[in-house]
Amino acid sequence: MAPRSAGKNAESSDKVGVICRALRRAIIEQALEPGAKLPEDSLGERFGVSRTIARHALGQLAAEGLVELRRNRIAVVATPSWQEARDAFDIRIELERLVVRQLAGKLTKAQIATLNAHVDAEDGARDGTDAVSIRLATEFHILLAHMTNSPILVRYVSEVAYRCCLTLSLYSRPHSSECAINEHRGIIAALVKGDEAKVMSLMHSHLDSVANRALVAPAPQRGRDLLDILAPYADEGESDRVVKMPKVVRVR
Amino acid sequence: MAPRSAGKNAESSDKVGVICRALRRAIIEQALEPGAKLPEDSLGERFGVSRTIARHALGQLAAEGLVELRRNRIAVVATPSWQEARDAFDIRIELERLVVRQLAGKLTKAQIATLNAHVDAEDGARDGTDAVSIRLATEFHILLAHMTNSPILVRYVSEVAYRCCLTLSLYSRPHSSECAINEHRGIIAALVKGDEAKVMSLMHSHLDSVANRALVAPAPQRGRDLLDILAPYADEGESDRVVKMPKVVRVR
DNA sequence: GGCCGCCAAACTGCATGCAATTCAGGCGCT
DNA sequence: AGCGCCTGAATTGCATGCAGTTTGGCGGCC
Structure with a gap:
């Protein structure tokens, strides 16, 4: 269990x-x-x-x-906005840094084997559909979270990872997840080596690069609800929206 | 709004x-x-x-x-275990560091006023019941999260903060929250000043001290379910519980 | 006395039924 | 043709009813 x-x-x-x-x-x-x-x-x-x-x-x-x-x-x-997607990734980065910090140098042989097997599976599915690749990649992260043995952390990492998946399907074009696989291998290696700082920074840059590959632009708004597209224009009242405005981009 | x-x-x-x-x-x-x-x-x-x-x-x-x-x-x-409580605080620290990082130097006058008013309220309630103090202190953190304008962050901070509240009521003795109030003031000041690193470290030590004040020991197990108390002894199978064992403490 | 099994009460798991609301499309009016 | 209204179908909001499970306590048995 x-x-x-x-x-x-x-x-x-x-x-x-x-x-x-x-x-x-x-x-x-x-x-x-x-x-x-x-x-x-x-x-x-x-x-x-x-x-x-x-x-x-x-x-x-x-x-x-x-x-x-x-x-x-x-x-x-759900149809997360571009900003929400960015927020989700920011949170995810922090949570997963915590995961690998707790895990660094503490993995059992069995766990290492499990992780390697999973990455191999990712590799094997590389010529399958994109959707499956994304799912497997996500599950790698959730697998890591499980190994912390902290139910709360598992829950949050899972949730936020799923959310990110969702945004990937919204804002991302057919991306090659191959490099991600290598990054996963790198993370495992660093975890085994027990280099806390290294693995945290690896995880950080891994997620950051996934996010950046996916969220380069506020997205083509590949037309769902026309209502949604017009939503930003409505933006009732909204008095004190001051925070995190630096990188806001007007939708269309 | x-x-x-x-x-x-x-x-x-x-x-x-x-x-x-x-x-x-x-x-x-x-x-x-x-x-x-x-x-x-x-x-x-x-x-x-x-x-x-x-x-x-x-x-x-x-x-x-x-x-x-x-x-x-x-x-x-819910009756979180001591370990879960510790985990919740660890997560909370990371999340709230993210909050203040995003907020540093970006608060509007109105927001600053709101925060100050809230802390004043905390101060005013200092001679009320402990429960109210704890709630107000928690709400301060949630208020901060709201100001990031990131719904996801709000949700997670709220949840984990509530969880921490719960553990406080389980494992904490009547604690003086007075110092916490001053720490809140300090955080506001650092936020206004815009010193990102400073405010992150303040938040970190603030939460850490709250956690340490509350979770000093695996807790007197102020007897809820006797079953729960005995749970750690049962601990069926549990094959690969290797992670985060350093600071585990046997219950009783 | 202590222990085991049985039984009724309590409670949950789930489906169904009815009222209220939304949605879609047709009709008439301009 | 374009626009608005109006009506029926689709759908949700919620309560209630019934079946299955757990609970707690009583009586019998050791």
């Missing part, structure tokens, strides 16, 4: 959990694009449960930020 | 949100101690809604880690 011990968060082994996991996976593999509608009864029917359960699952996913829930409206896969 | 704008996370204006907020507050003010039972129908009755809604609210709080949900069992207020 080593890695899998933590996640008893109101979602394991019950039907809600099944739906959550399925949707999460569908979302990060881009089978469900941002903006995709998720009506309760379709979901319920598809998974053979009642709306009540589907609804509950949507609630959980909304709490994780993967789904947007507006009152009396059909739930949709 | 400065601070209160962000949190539309599937919980505002609907009954679920009302219950969530009420319970959250009750929990962090220790009106509900860790381990307290939260039966769905009592909750529903108390808030004038059906079990369905109460259930949904519990689900949200469980996702935040404030409530523990075990299948077919009455929900209870």
Whole structure:
């Protein structure tokens, strides 16, 4: 029960959990694009449960930020703004630096083997679909988080990583994840060597480069809701938006 | 609409949100101690809604880690282990360093005033109950997070701060929060001055000292569930628990 | 007395039903 | 044709009902 011990968060082994996991996976593999509608009864029917359960699952996913829930409206896969994507990556960098700091030089042989096996799998899937590569790359990071044996850290890293996946599918063009794989190998090596500072900086630059490759521009706004596109123009009241304005870019 | 704008996370204006907020507050003010039972129908009755809604609210709080949900069992207020408490603080430190890093030198006059007013309120409540002091101190940090204008950061800081509150109520003795207030003032001053490094280190040591004051020992286990107390002894299988063992302390 | 099993009450898991709201498209009006 | 209104279908918000599980305590048995 080593890695899998933590996640008893109101979602394991019950039907809600099944739906959550399925949707999460569908979302990060881009089978469900941002903006995709998720009506309760379709979901319920598809998974053979009642709306009540589907609804509950949507609630959980909304709490994780993967789904947007507006009152009396059909739930949709979340469409993070460019700024939110950037924020997510910033948070992710800090969290994952913490992960590798805790892990540096403390991995067991078994854990190292697990990590290597995973990266090999990433390598093997390199000629598969992009979606699978992204999922595997994400799971590498979550795997690392699991090894800290800190349920809270696992939860946050997972959430924010999934969120980043989501933004990747929004703002990124078909990117070659090959280099990412090598970076993963580098991180493992540094972890084994136990060089805390080195591995933290490696993780930092790894994530930063992923973010920069993905979030180069405020994005082509590959047209989802026309309403969304116009949203920035509405921007009611908003009195004290002063913080982090340096790199703000007007959408279109 | 400065601070209160962000949190539309599937919980505002609907009954679920009302219950969530009420319970959250009750929990962090220790009106509900860790381990307290939260039966769905009592909750529903108390808030004038059906079990369905109460259930949904519990689900949200469980996702935040404030409530523990075990299948077919009455929900209870979460009882984080000492290790989880330590982990929560570690994460919190990183997140809040990020907050002040983003905020340093970027606060508006209005925001500074808001912060000062809040600290004054903390000061004013110093002779009130401990619970209120803790809540106000926590809200100071959440207020800061709001000012980053990053909903994701707000969510995570809030969650982890609430969690820390929870652990405070478990493992801490009546602590004087007076010094904390001064530390808050110091942080504001450094933020205004715009000294990024300084304010990050201030925040770090502030949180670290709060954590150390609270989590000096694995805690007197002020007896909730005797089962919980015995849990560490059971510790089934647990093959590869290698990480972060340095500072582990046996319970009792 | 202590221990085990049984039973009713309590509680959760889930589906269904009804009211309220939103959404889509057709109709009439200009 | 363009625009707005209006109506029915789709969909959510929520309560209630029933079945299955846990709980706690009582009585019998050792």
